[in-house]
Amino acid sequence: QKEVEQNSGPLSVPEGAIASLNCTYSDRGSQSFFWYRQYSGKSPELIMFIYSNGDKEDGRFTAQLNKASQYVSLLIRDSQPSDSATYLCAVTENTGGFKTIFGAGTRLFVKA
Amino acid sequence: ETGVTQSPTHLIKTRGQQVTLRCSSQSGHNTVSWYQQALGQGPQFIFQYYREEENGRGNFPPRFSGLQFPNYSSELNVNALELDDSALYLCASSLRGGHYEQYFGPGTRLTVT
Numbered sequence: 001q002k003e004v005e006q007n008s009g010p011l012s013v014p015e016g017a018i019a020s021l022n023c024t025y026s027d028r029g030s031q032s033f034f035w036y037r038q039y040s041g042k043s044p045e046l047i048m049f050i051y052s053n054g055d056k057e058d059g060r061f062t063a064q065l066n067k068a069s070q071y072v073s074l075l076i077r078d079s080q081p082s083d084s085a086t087y088l089c090a091v092t093e094n095t096g097g098f099k100t101i102f103g104a105g106t107r108l109f110v111k112a
Numbered sequence: 113e114t115g116v117t118q119s120p121t122h123l124i125k126t127r128g129q130q131v132t133l134r135c136s137s138q139s140g141h142n143t144v145s146w147y148q149q150a151l152g153q154g155p156q157f158i159f160q161y162y163r164e165e166e167n168g169r170g171n172f173p174p175r176f177s178g179l180q181f182p183n184y185s186s187e188l189n190v191n192a193l194e195l196d197d198s199a200l201y202l203c204a205s206s207l208r209g210g211h212y213e214q215y216f217g218p219g220t221r222l223t224v225t
Contacts, residue, residue: 004154031210031211032211032212032213034213034214036216042218043200043202043216043217043218043219044155044202044216045216046213046214046215046216049213051211088154088155090154092210092211094168094210094211097160097166097167097168097169098160098167098168098209098210098211099157099160099168099169099170100145100157100160100211100214101157102147102154102155102156102157103154104152104153104154105154
């Protein structure tokens with residue numbers, strides 16, 4: 001089992017719709033959870049971080065964390081073509097030293 | 113722009129050679145992490161440096177080594193380069209060590225021939 005798993009996609013949604021991206025992780029002791037957006041040929045850009053169970057909203061983005069079920073999700077409301085990118089889920093573990101583990105990413109296409 | 117800078121932007125090396133990549137952290141950040149990203153994959157954690165000490169390491173062989181300097185800038189050194197080391201190398205800085213949010217630089221594209 002991979003430590004951080006994401007559906008590779010592509011996920012295709014129409015402009016204005018809600019895009020829902022999911023991620024599961026294997027280490028129950030994981031402490032922090034991140035969503036990054038990566039455009040082709042660019043480095044990852046941090047869009048959300050969450051440390052506690054529940055929802056965290058920032059503009060059109062909502063991160064949801066459920067530690068009991070070991071999943072974290074990202075909702076993008078009113079999706080725009082400029083949101084088309086690869087979304088990376090990352091989880092930080094502390095197992096004799098800190099490690100941040102990334103999933104392979106989900107490709108999102110927003111159709112105009 | 114995150115304020116994290118990396119040099120060089122691109123690099124071509126021959127198998128067996130050694131390479132040094134450099135990173136300057138965002139102002140006020142004392143922690144730097146290094147990642148390797150192969151095409152179509154997520155970044156793979158190499159190690160993290162917090163206040164000049166290694167604070168965590170991923171599953172990379174010892175020929176991947178690093179340094180952090182008193183100004184919190186950092187170097188990644190790779191010895192005995194292999195073809196599979198060809199990748200985008202990313203540096204990320206954070207305000208504190210441990211599990212806090214990280215901000216990435218633009219990366220260094222390394223090609224090993």
